[in-house]
Each structure stands twice: as structure tokens, then as C-alpha cells.
Amino acid sequence: MRDSAAFKDTRFASDNTAGICPEAWQALRDADQGSCPSYGEDALTARAADAIRAALGGEGDVYFVFNGTAANSLALAACCQSYHSVICSDVAHIVTDECGAPEFFSNGTKLLAVRTEDGKVTPAEVERLVTHRSDLHYPKPRVLSLTLPTELGTLYSLEELRALAAVARRHGLAVHLDGARFANAVVGLGVSAAELVAAAGADVLCFGAVKNGLGFGEAVVFRNRALSAEFSWRCKQSGQLASKMRYLAAPWLRGFQDELWLRNAENANRSARSLAAQLSAVPGARLVRPVEANAVFVELSAEHHEKLKSAGWAYYTFIGGAARFVCSWATTPADVDALVATLTTSS
Numbered sequence: 035m036r037d038s039a040a041f042k043d044t045r046f047a048s049d050n051t052a053g054i055c056p057e058a059w060q061a062l063r064d065a066d067q068g069s070c071p072s073y074g075e076d077a078l079t080a081r082a083a084d085a086i087r088a089a090l091g092g093e094g095d096v097y098f099v100f101n102g103t104a105a106n107s108l109a110l111a112a113c114c115q116s117y118h119s120v121i122c123s124d125v126a127h128i129v130t131d132e133c134g135a136p137e138f139f140s141n142g143t144k145l146l147a148v149r150t151e152d153g154k155v156t157p158a159e160v161e162r163l164v165t166h167r168s169d170l171h172y173p174k175p176r177v178l179s180l181t182l183p184t185e186l187g188t189l190y191s192l193e194e195l196r197a198l199a200a201v202a203r204r205h206g207l208a209v210h211l212d213g214a215r216f217a218n219a220v221v222g223l224g225v226s227a228a229e230l231v232a233a234a235g236a237d238v239l240c241f242g243a244v245k246n247g248l249g250f251g252e253a254v255v256f257r258n259r260a261l262s263a264e265f266s267w268r269c270k271q272s273g274q275l276a277s278k279m280r281y282l283a284a285p286w287l288r289g290f291q292d293e294l295w296l297r298n299a300e301n302a303n304r305s306a307r308s309l310a311a312q313l314s315a316v317p318g319a320r321l322v323r324p325v326e327a328n329a330v331f332v333e334l335s336a337e338h339h340e341k342l343k344s345a346g347w348a349y350y351t352f353i354g355g356a357a358r359f360v361c362s363w364a365t366t367p368a369d370v371d372a373l374v375a376t377l378t379t380s381s
């Protein structure tokens with residue numbers, strides 16, 4: 035672990051840096067009521083799974099795991115044999131930031147990454163990767179993995195998703211959605227969660243709560259129940275079956291009451307739009323792509339970087355070829371102003 039002097043202002047470094055929202059925290063406290071069945075056999079877990087199914091249009095086999103890497107890796111492993119491959123974008127979290135976990139948990143399934151400018155896979159690229167080889171020496175494409183919103187803060191439209199789903203169906207690919215920020219995609223597109231998963235023809239959705247401020251567990255939702263047979267055993271074997279599952283589930287249940295999960299995402303997206311608008315007025319700063327969810331990518335001058343560094347702001351520059359600032363449920367207008375003021379105040 036780091037030396038304490040290294041800590042910086044992490045308000046925009048990621049939506050992982052925000053805390054748990056007060057309502058979810060209260061739900062955790064409320065869940066702390068004496069004894070109840072363990073390993074997901076409790077009523078709260080069942081109700082949270084029902085709430086997720088209802089939000090997604092009534093279908094799905096739901097599992098709670100501790101984090102997004104586990105959700106993605108185990109979901110992909112459930113879709114694949116070791117000789118299969120997963121088509122995804124070259125900036126997909128499963129390729130760049132999961133330390134080989136998808137390959138590990140699927141015993142060697144290969145990730146076939148498509149080069150993209152905006153984080154989005156195109157139907158033509160999927161078609162090309164599936165059809166350019168069909169021999170035994172090529173890892174057989176089995177899954178199309180899409181991230182909603184993408185790692186570059188962009189969104190597939192429903193039409194784009196329908197086109198991708200059609201290619202996937204034509205070639206017998208299962209569709210996996212990395213929805214670590216699924217709420218931000220739903221709000222950003224202004225559609226319902228059910229419409230979104232239906233347009234994508236999703237077989238399995240890794241539905242994120244952590245970045246949305248709802249506690250610390252993610253859900254894996256199989257719309258295609260043929261893929262989830264024995265998934266409980268996968269969770270258990272990989273150390274992802276929580277004994278006190280009610281604490282993973284309770285914030286989820288709270289999130290679906292009075293649309294808290296959507297309000298949290300709306301705050302994040304709105305803050306990102308406001309940050310983008312203010313940054314684009316800063317001389318020498320240039321937005322590198324549209325802000326469609328809660329991340330802002332901006333090209334900054336050396337002087338800007340120096341100012342941010344001196345003021346102690348933490349942010350990444352290795353994703354998407356620019357400085358990345360991410361807003362969350364907790365971002366306030368004052369936070370946005372503080373970041374922008376660092377850039378506009380003369381040194």
C-alpha cells in the first residue's frame with residue numbers, strides 16, 4: 035500500500051472513488067436485522083433479484099458477485115468452451131483491465147479485439163472476424179461482448195445495438211453486455227433498461243451497482259437461462275458466493291425503489307455534461323469525443339497538466355488518448371467548478 039503523502043484529490047479520477055450513496059448505506063443498516071438464511075437463500079436477495087428482473091422486462095436468472103471483473107469473467111466463462119473466442123473492442127475492460135481473468139476463468143478462451151476510434155464495435159468488424167476464418171486453427175467465435183457505455187464514454191444507439199444483435203444471431207454468437215455503468219447508458223439514451231437489453235439481444239448482462247453508488251456488489255443477469263445452468267457452482271468455486279449475500283443485495287433493492295439508481299446516474303451524466311461545457315470554454319482544452327454518459331475526455335496542454343498536478347488532482351491519461359474525468363452520483367456543481375477553476379486561474 036502507498037505512503038500517505040501520495041494521496042490526491044480523486045473526485046474525478048473515477049466513479050469508483052465516490053462513496054456509497056446515503057440511501058444505499060441506510061439499506062445496509064436496515065438489512066442488519068439479526069439472523070437470516072445465508073448464501074443467497076434469504077428474502078432480501080430474492081426481492082432484489084425480482085426487482086432486477088422487473089427492471090429488465092421480467093426475465094432473467096440473477097446472481098450477485100463482488101465486483102465487475104468477476105461478473106464479466108464468470109459470465110463469459112459460462113458462455114464459452116476453452117477453444118472459443120470473444121469479440122470485443124480493443125479498449126474493452128475485459129481486454130485491458132482484468133488481468134487475464136476472462137481467459138483464466140474460461141480456461142483459455144481468446145479475446146479477439148477489434149480496433150476502434152470511439153470504443154464501439156461495428157457489425158462489419160464482427161462479420162469480418164467471424165467469417166475470415168472457419169478452420170480448426172482459429173479460436174471459434176462464440177460471444178460478442180459490448181460495453182454500455184463504452185470505456186470511452188460513448189453510447190451505442192438502439193439501432194446500432196439491433197444491427198450488432200442481428201450479426202451475432204446470424205453467426206450463433208451469444209451477446210454479453212459489460213454494464214459496469216449500465217445505469218449511465220439507460221439514462222444517457224433516455225430509454226428503459228428493458229428496451230436496452232432487448233435491442234442488444236443480450237444473453238447475459240453484467241449489471242453494475244458499485245459505480246452507481248449502490249454498495250459493493252454487481253449482478254450477473256442471464257436472460258438466456260440455458261447459459262446459467264450450474265452458474266452457482268462457478269460463483270462458489272471462484273470465491274464469489276457471498277455467505278452474507280443480503281448485504282450485497284440490500285442496496286440493489288433500495289436502488290430500484292423511487293428510481294434511485296437512475297437518479298444517481300442522471301447526476302453523474304448531468305455533471306459530465308456540465309464539466310464538458312465548461313472545459314470546452316477553457317483556452318487550449320479540446321474535447322476529444324462527445325460526452326454521452328459520465329466520462330469526459332479532453333486534450334489538455336502541458337501547462338494545464340502542470341496546474342492540475344500542482345493542485346493535486348488525480349486523473350488518468352492512458353485511456354482513450356486524453357485526460358479522462360469521470361463524474362459520479364456524488365459529483366456536485368462545486369466539484370465541477372473547482373476542477374475548472376484550477377485550469378482557468380493564472381499561476
Ligand SMILES: Cc1ncc(COP(=O)(O)O)c(C=O)c1O
Pocket residue numbers: 050101102103104106127128181184185212214215244
Ligand atoms: C467497463 C468496466 N467494466 C467492468 C469494470 C469492473 O471492474 P472491477 O473489477 O474493478 O469492479 C470496470 C471498472 O472500472 C469498468 O470500467
